[in-house]
Amino acid sequence: MKVLVTGATGRTGSEVVKALLERGVDVRALTRKQLKPGTLPSAVEIALGDLTDPVSTAEALKDVDKLFLLIAGVPDEIVQALTTYSLSKRAGLKHMTYLSVYQADRFLEVPHFAAKYAVEEAIRAGRMPYTILRPAYFVQNERGLKAALTDTGVYPIPAGNRGVAVTDVRDIAEVAAISLTEEGHEGKTYDLVSSDMLTGPGAAATWSKLLGKKITYAGHGDFDNFEVRMRKTGNPLRETANPISWLAHDLRLMFEGFVERGFRNTEDQTARVAALLGRPPRTYSAYAEELATEWATS
């Protein structure tokens, strides 16, 4: 069986590639660029293409059986997703696992949530077998906070006090691989949440303990300033500077929603993820420990 993985060079997609290879699946990775040797495991077949281009996308879908579809944080997310979906149906693929977002339908004022929910609904209404994955806030986002935490001593994410559900991308990858290789996952939508939740003050306390110094929560009282900072310095959820105004505004709306209404998980949802994985999902605190150890030795 061969699976096309989009976003294969990114945080989540690269873990999906690994998880599929571990299960003996043939993997084709879609990327827009010539990759340096070693970027992906040598067993992976590379398809050069761009999801904004239906011709190269259709070419990449030839002779594959299934698809893992991840669209990057882009303003034309819905166009890329629905184009790839229709081409996958036309190519006769047997299954697609789509990366959406937790509570996609509860934050419809946030462009990237609304786009994902519209895509989910199109997939549910279509006739192609599917699994929808709804991960929450990636614990891996915190990798981009090294300077803020270790130099400035500030936890800068306006996570609020109500609770933000979290997910480790390695757990997403495992569930994606399960959904693409095992029976019983067709037509399912999985909330992928861990057992712990993020709050601004809670994160500051966690990092204070791990780094052995006082970390202050920057608060969530000034979203104008948060948006301006993001426009200037880049997306705080990524390591690389990505100063894009539309995304700064989109993420502002998302965090405002989280502060006002929360983005909480439930014990039932966590138990369902544990049942899928056969073990408890990875937690925020475990990843924070991993990062603190890495930063201390690098």
Ligand SMILES: NC(=O)c1ccc[n+]([C@@H]2O[C@H](COP(=O)([O-])OP(=O)(O)OC[C@H]3O[C@@H](n4cnc5c(N)ncnc54)[C@H](OP(=O)(O)O)[C@@H]3O)[C@@H](O)[C@H]2O)c1
């Ligand atoms: N961060 C969070 O907390 C969070 C939570 C829930 C859901 N999500 C969702 O997760 C997704 C992002 O996942 P990620 O962080 O793993 O991604 P990422 O690391 O930012 O990687 C983006 C990937 O998309 C590919 N890509 C970008 N534009 C493309 C195009 N036009 N055609 C083909 N490929 C393209 C890139 O490949 P090349 O550069 O090799 O072409 C790269 O592999 C978004 O949909 C986001 O909404 C994020």
